[in-house]
Amino acid sequence: MKFFIDTANLDQIREAQDLGVLDGVTTNPSLMAKEGITGGNNILKHYVDICNIVDGDVSAEVISTDLAGMIKEGEALAELHKQIVVKVPMIKEGVKAIKYFSDKGIRTNCTLVFSAGQALLAAKAGATYVSPFIGRLDDISTDGLNLIGEIRLIYDNYGYETQILAASVRHTMHVLECAKIGSDVMTGPLSSIEGLLKHPLTDIGLAKFLEDYKKGN
Numbered sequence: 516m517k518f519f520i521d522t523a524n525l526d527q528i529r530e531a532q533d534l535g536v537l538d539g540v541t542t543n544p545s546l547m548a549k550e551g552i553t554g555g556n557n558i559l560k561h562y563v564d565i566c567n568i569v570d571g572d573v574s575a576e577v578i579s580t581d582l583a584g585m586i587k588e589g590e591a592l593a594e595l596h597k598q599i600v601v602k603v604p605m606i607k608e609g610v611k612a613i614k615y616f617s618d619k620g621i622r623t624n625c626t627l628v629f630s631a632g633q634a635l636l637a638a639k640a641g642a643t644y645v646s647p648f649i650g651r652l653d654d655i656s657t658d659g660l661n662l663i664g665e666i667r668l669i670y671d672n673y674g675y676e677t678q679i680l681a682a683s684v685r686h687t688m689h690v691l692e693c694a695k696i697g698s699d700v701m702t703g704p705l706s707s708i709e710g711l712l713k714h715p716l717t718d719i720g721l722a723k724f725l726e727d728y729k730k731g732n
């Protein structure tokens with residue numbers, strides 16, 4: 516499973532990259548605003564800064580909601596850097612834009628997906644990634660992980676190449692469950708990745724090994 520980090524914070528991206536297990540980055544307008552990155556040119560520069568830190572795909576979101584606007588923005592984003600994947604919302608015009616980009620060889624991430632039907636449409640339009648938001652479904656007492664399972668089944672039934680990118684991952688158990696279900700990618704905060712490291716028996720075992728080593732020296 517690929518690990519993406521869901522942030523626009525450059526320090527956290529560097530930290531994840533240094534761990535050696537990072538495959539990409541997802542951002543959205545809210546994450547950009549959280550880092551104080553506003554204004555067209557600053558946002559574009561920030562995408563390039565992110566691409567220069569990581570080796571993998573970096574999702575950059577269009578903010579237009581009409582087809583012509585999405586195409587104009589998406590083409591400009593794709594021109595910025597070869598690692599950019601154009602993030603397009605799951606709306607009617609978005610499906611058309613994904614089909615357009617797919618025909619042009621521009622990679623896309625279909626975002627704000629909350630149902631299997633939406634994921635099926637995204638795959639048919641040729642999305643590179645589909646982003647079901649599991650945490651936000653959990654927030655409204657709906658099983659987000661169940662959606663990952665439904666999409667996996669549908670994509671496997673027909674051999675769709677669209678990669679399932681489990682988004683809105685909130686914690687380490689989400690990561691593990693997504694891996695069990697067969698999500699191709701997960702995107703979450705640094706803490707959801709670092710949580711995989713932790714086990715008290717590892718800490719106790721290491722302390723004992725070091726203590727015993729000292730005894731023999």
Ligand code: E4P
Nearest residue numbers: 521541542543650651682683
């Ligand atoms: C996906 O690409 C989104 O940026 C993200 O995962 C949303 O997560 P949130 O529900 O924690 O805001």
